[in-house]
Amino acid sequence: xxxxxxxxxxxxxxxxxxxxxxxxxxxxxxxxxxxxxxxxxxxxxxxxxxxxxxxxxxxxxxxxxxxxxxxxxxxxxxxxxxxxxxxxxxxxxxxxxxxxxxxxxxxxxxxxxxxxxxxxxxxxxxxxxxxxxxxxxxxxxxxxxxxxxxxxxxxxxxxxxxxxxxxxxxxxxxxxxxxxxxxxxxxxxxxxxxxxxxxxxxxxxxxxxxxxxxxxxxxxxxxxxxxxxxxxxxxxxxxxxxxxxxx
Ligand SMILES: Cc1cc2nc3c(=O)[nH]c(=O)nc-3n(C[C@H](O)[C@H](O)[C@H](O)COP(=O)(O)OP(=O)(O)OC[C@H]3O[C@@H](n4cnc5c(N)ncnc54)[C@H](O)[C@@H]3O)c2cc1C
Numbered sequence: 112x113x114x115x116x117x118x119x120x121x122x123x124x125x126x127x128x129x130x131x132x133x134x135x136x137x138x139x140x141x142x143x144x145x146x147x148x149x150x151x152x153x154x155x156x157x158x159x160x161x162x163x164x165x166x167x168x169x170x171x172x173x174x175x176x177x178x179x180x181x182x183x184x185x186x187x188x189x190x191x192x193x194x195x196x197x198x199x200x201x202x203x204x205x206x207x208x209x210x211x212x213x214x215x216x217x218x219x220x221x222x223x224x225x226x227x228x229x230x231x232x233x234x235x236x237x238x239x240x241x242x243x244x245x246x247x248x249x250x251x252x253x254x255x256x257x258x259x260x261x262x263x264x265x266x267x268x269x270x271x272x273x274x275x276x277x278x279x280x281x282x283x284x285x286x287x288x289x290x291x292x293x294x295x296x297x298x299x300x301x302x303x304x305x306x307x308x309x310x311x312x313x314x315x316x317x318x319x320x321x322x323x324x325x326x327x328x329x330x331x332x333x334x335x336x337x338x339x340x341x342x343x344x345x346x347x348x349x350x351x352x353x354x355x356x357x358x
Pocket of ligand 1: 134135136137138139140141142143155174175200204207208209210211212213214215216217218258259260261283
């Protein structure tokens with residue numbers, strides 16, 4: 112095994128400058144098992160990126176905030192988001208896994224990323240430091256670029272609802288859905304359970320959302336479920352969640 116180059120930058124500029132040298136190391140729960148193929152890591156733990164604040168209805172959470180801290184953050188974290196966080200990983204893992212790590216390492220079966228997509232969350236991405244929609248970030252993962260996510264932000268919804276179908280109540284979902292109603296009445300709908308990452312359904316109406324969800328998963332076939340099953344369940348879950356956020 113080759114020796115591991117370990118960097119622990121003390122500020123963001125240093126971390127960004129190191130991005131070409133190694134990969135970001137957050138909670139390490141996905142990265143450490145890949146130790147044999149790693150040459151250099153950039154430990155994010157001394158960058159002070161674990162803050163959480165709510166201001167004027169906008170929630171901003173640091174990329175190295177642990178999932179357990181997010182679940183317990185209180186105002187700014189609706190019960191359905193806390194539920195999705197708890198379904199993302201077990202209690203022990205939640206004390207290590209970070210928000211940024213969960214986002215960058217997720218697959219399609221992530222309850223947390225499904226809920227964040229429904230909320231229309233954005234991520235602060237470096238180099239550049241601009242805010243990009245999670246849909247864009249997820250679509251660009253794996254293109255070989257090295258990015259550093261420093262924070263996520265979302266607008267507090269009027270209501271957020273989440274539900275899933277899985278083999279057992281605490282298992283990763285075969286199909287999950289989240290629906291957020293914003294202050295202006297608009298709906299954010301996202302589906303998970305299949306593919307490389309959960310998907311946000313383009314802006315839709317309460318009347319159209321269930322059928323749009325069905326169409327979105329019309330080809331969502333894999334070893335866990337048929338596309339016909341997923342499409343049918345997606346329509347039912349989204350119909351229920353739309354009714355829940357309307358109430
Ligand atoms: C026992 C066990 C069970 C697990 N079960 C599951 C499971 O059921 N489903 C599942 O999906 N995962 C599972 N995982 C994997 C892991 O828990 C998750 O993928 C987790 O979300 C990774 O978060 P982390 O903070 O530990 O990230 P790390 O492991 O530190 O990093 C993960 C990846 O994200 C990148 N990264 C991290 N932070 C940033 C950032 N701020 N900016 C840019 N890139 C960043 C890293 O470079 C790396 O590529 C499991 C892990 C363990 C140990």
